[in-house]
Amino acid sequence: MNIGELAKTSGVNAKLIRHYEAIGLIPKASRTESGYRVYSEKDIQFLRFIRRARSLGFSMKEIKKLVGLWRNKSRASREVKALALTHVQTLEKKITEMQEMADNLKILARNCHGDGRPDCPIIKGLENNGE
Amino acid sequence: MNIGELAKTSGVNAKLIRHYEAIGLIPKASRTESGYRVYSEKDIQFLRFIRRARSLGFSMKEIKKLVGLWRNKSRASREVKALALTHVQTLEKKITEMQEMADNLKILARNCHGDGRPDCPIIKGLENNGE
DNA sequence: TTCCACCTTCCAATCATTGGAAGGTCAAGC
DNA sequence: GCTTGACCTTCCAATGATTGGAAGGTGGAA
Numbered sequence: 632m633n634i635g636e637l638a639k640t641s642g643v644n645a646k647l648i649r650h651y652e653a654i655g656l657i658p659k660a661s662r663t664e665s666g667y668r669v670y671s672e673k674d675i676q677f678l679r680f681i682r683r684a685r686s687l688g689f690s691m692k693e694i695k696k697l698v699g700l701w702r703n704k705s706r707a708s709r710e711v712k713a714l715a716l717t718h719v720q721t722l723e724k725k726i727t728e729m730q731e732m733a734d735n736l737k738i739l740a741r742n743c744h745g746d747g748r749p750d751c752p753i754i755k756g757l758e759n760n761g762e
Numbered sequence: 763m764n765i766g767e768l769a770k771t772s773g774v775n776a777k778l779i780r781h782y783e784a785i786g787l788i789p790k791a792s793r794t795e796s797g798y799r800v801y802s803e804k805d806i807q808f809l810r811f812i813r814r815a816r817s818l819g820f821s822m823k824e825i826k827k828l829v830g831l832w833r834n835k836s837r838a839s840r841e842v843k844a845l846a847l848t849h850v851q852t853l854e855k856k857i858t859e860m861q862e863m864a865d866n867l868k869i870l871a872r873n874c875h876g877d878g879r880p881d882c883p884i885i886k887g888l889e890n891n892g893e
Numbered sequence: 894t895t896c897c898a899c900c901t902t903c904c905a906a907t908c909a910t911t912g913g914a915a916g917g918t919c920a921a922g923c
Numbered sequence: 924g925c926t927t928g929a930c931c932t933t934c935c936a937a938t939g940a941t942t943g944g945a946a947g948g949t950g951g952a953a
Contacts, residue, residue, distance in 0.1 A: 635930065680889060704788035708874050708878055708884070740847055745840045746840055777943085781940080799900085
């Protein structure tokens with residue numbers, strides 16, 4: 632199978648598959664005589680694994696670890712769980728931060744007339760807020 | 763005032779102030795004979811405005827618009843509010859996405875023993891999940 | 894004059910991806 | 924056999940916001 636078909640079946644586009652190869656996340660594909668990359672069913676599985684990890688927000692660095700654990704049949708589930716829960720914490724921290732941003736902004740926006748007048752609590756809020 | 767003092771008083775580090783100048787977010791500072799950038803009180807205000815906008819999660823592009831509106835004394839508050847509420851939506855969309863990631867991951871993690879055994883629902887969840 | 898903290902520019906790295914250019918390959922239709 | 928078009932290749936660059944470092948000039952105080 633060529634890279635195009637792998638892209639279609641795995642849901643990871645061809646450009647990105649090449650990139651993953653370049654950064655060493657996936658092994659170098661074997662090639663046809665003319666230089667085309669050749670893939671097998673296993674690669675579909677592999678890229679889907681990566682795609683799903685991405686969709687859970689894991690970084691490439693974390694995904695490399697996950698892939699290592701995935702392939703290591705004698706892994707300790709403890710390690711996987713720790714990685715996952717650390718990531719959950721990271722996510723929740725970001726969520727909290729963004730929620731605070733949204734809340735603060737909504738408070739400012741609520742008091743803004745939102746009409747043709749220049750007077751605007753949002754601008755005022757950005758002008759002076761401590762320090 | 764030199765860039766270092768501006769950095770301290772505004773809360774935006776010197777490196778970043780130069781960068782903001784380079785991308786045209788702030789005007790080019792005047793210079794001493796020896797080439798040092800010179801700033802005034804107004805610049806403190808300006809950079810604080812930018813810092814606060816950043817802390818609300820606005821992108822540089824949006825901040826450019828906000829700065830334009832800030833300086834335009836005949837702005838319509840409608841425009842500011844629209845910009846703010848669009849940004850709130852962007853934030854809330856991201857929050858929702860990340861919340862889903864965290865929730866999904868927590869579900870997987872909850873069923874994981876997290877001990878020395880290799881068996882792991884998190885890995886399984888990444889292995890097969892539709893498609 | 895020496896020392897250190899400060900300033901300057903320029904170039905590169907981060908992170909994960911996407912884009913384009915320039916060119917080679919493959920299979921189908923004529 | 925030739926052309927067409929879809930596919931493949933590599934390489935380099937941009938995204939967005941910042942941070943890092945190198946290499947060198949400046950300012951003021953001891």
